[in-house]
Amino acid sequence: MLDLVAPAGTPVPFSFLLKSLFPLPDSKERGDSFIDKIQQEYSIEYCYLLSTGRGALYFILQAAKQLADPEKREVIIPAYTCFSVPSAIVKAGLRIRLVDIDPRTLDYNYSQLEGVDSKDGLAVMACNLFGILSDMHKLERIAGENQLYLIDDAAQSMGSRHGSKYSGTFGDAGIFSLGRGKNMTAYEGGVLVTNNDRIAGKIDDSITELAKPSIKAEIKAFSNLLFYSLFLRPRLYWIPARIPFLHLGETVFDPDFKLSQLSGIQKSVSALMFNELSGINSIRKKNALAIGQALIDNGSYMIPGYTESNCPAYIRLPVICPNNSWRDRAIQKLVSRGINATIMYPCGIHQIPGIREHLGPDCGHFPGAEMVADRLLTIPTHPYLKQTHIETIISTLAEMK
Ligand SMILES: Cc1ncc(COP(=O)(O)O)c(C=O)c1O
CATH class of the missing domain: 3.90.1150.10 (Aspartate Aminotransferase, domain 1)
Known part of the structure; x- marks a missing residue:
């Protein structure tokens, strides 16, 4: 059978999977090491680990919603981005405000963004698509002038920098995704980062209240990672590529997604992948x-x-x-x-079936x-x-x- 090179992905060494089964005896929480690394390297005060990046976005939006005036309910995003972004906005009970993109950068069309009436605006989001960094200095200015929260969605740009400052750490809060096609992966996962005490104050309780992953969830995380690590290789990728129920590469608008903490296995693998x-x-x-x-x-x-x-x-x-x-x-x-x-x-976000009402x-x-x-x-x-x-x-x- 012909080799097939997967569209995206990050090799996960088997040795990392083995190590994730035997965490160091002195680490109380397996996520501590990953969180410590992010806090130190990215100069971040508060860092939370979740089962998805969209879950991380949801918690930021919920916090902003609670802190802002009640009429501020719109979140500005580019009209071409991942469908998980509008999913998180709708799950948080907010409205989506779209602005066109510039095809040369896949970032906002800034003359259109500058013209948006933001009186009902709660937040504006940087999306850093494919790892192309959004113009954060412009976004900081626009967010400041219009009293919008600035959310730095670095789902696709983890590890990239503007000068010495890492993508994901701009604005009021940011996220990274540990999904399968991302810069580094734990098969699935999300990281929420912020230096804003008020946002962290709102998020803290809600995240610690989330149920801890069960043993079944840990086994599932391990087997997903094992299969991923094996089948991402060009020699074998044609097998998962032919299995329709895996829905590889599909992106769906689904505001009913589940929220949970990241499993221990995934925390350990993430700490190793981060290196x-x-x-x-x-x-x-x-x-x-x-x-x-x-x-x-x-x-x-x-x-x-x-x-x-x-x-x-x-x-x-x-x-x-x-x-x-x-x-x-x-x-x-x-x-x-x-x-x-x-x-x-x-398609564009405005063309997603069923999205109009939002x-x-x-x-x-x-x-x-x-x-x-x-x-x-x-x-x-x-x-x-x-x-x-x-x-x-x-x-x-x-x-x-
Ligand atoms: C720009 C962007 N934001 C948010 C997300 C959500 O991340 P996750 O898939 O981990 O929920 C993605 C995922 O593809 C993304 O590309």
Whole structure:
């Protein structure tokens, strides 16, 4: 069977899984070591571990809602982002306010954001898509001028920095995701970080009240990680890729998601994975540079956020094709040659079925988001991508017409 390179992922060494079964005898709580590392490295006062990144977003939004005036109920997000973001907003009982994106950066279209009437605004969110950092200085200014909480969603950009300050640590609070396709992974998981005493005060009790993961949940976490670690390899990835009920790569709008703490197994694995994060991000950058430069030179493609001098640590490389049919044909060709290229989100947030009732005003049409949903494909950048795969990607995309 042909090798198939997974669209995204992070290799998890088996030795980490073994170590997670035998935590150090002197550690009272297995998460302590991971939390300590984040607090020290990222200069963070409060850090909480949850079973998902969207759960972390939900708790931040709940805290902001409790602290703000009652008419402040809208959360501003880009019209093209992960469907988990609107899911968390709706679960927190808030309304979604959309702003179009700039396809060159996948960040906000800032002239549109500056024009938004934010009298009912509670918060604005940075989404740092694919690891391309949002313009945090602009967002800090806009949030300050409009009395909005600034939430730094670094689900896709853990380990990247603006100068010496890490993505996720800007604004009032931030999150990281430990999901399967993220910068580092525990199969699933979320990290909530904040230096804001008032937000932490509201979050503290609600998170400690969450049920502790059962033994069954620990066994499930271990077996998920074991299978993930095995089947992410190009030799074996074609097996999970063919199992439809795994729903690999699907993104759903589901405000009814469950909230729970991160399992002990996942805490231990995360503490070990954290030591690998900057090395893995460097590999992603190196792979992205090799492919990105060739595609830019080709002239038919646009790579959002790409600069040769400051290439982001893309969790996958986003490539905007000249049109939709070109994009779909390119994906088919790449898959047939062993590279599991994929689309990212199938539509803008405003086009998700059933979302209308949760949207604020002026949420009808977003040309930037629609164009990107129509034409964007993603290329793997993870450490299982080898030079021969890179050559296949470049030559396949060069053949397209
Ligand atoms: C931008 C963004 N925010 C939030 C999330 C939610 O993270 P999780 O999948 O861990 O719930 C994701 C996940 O894909 C994401 O991409």
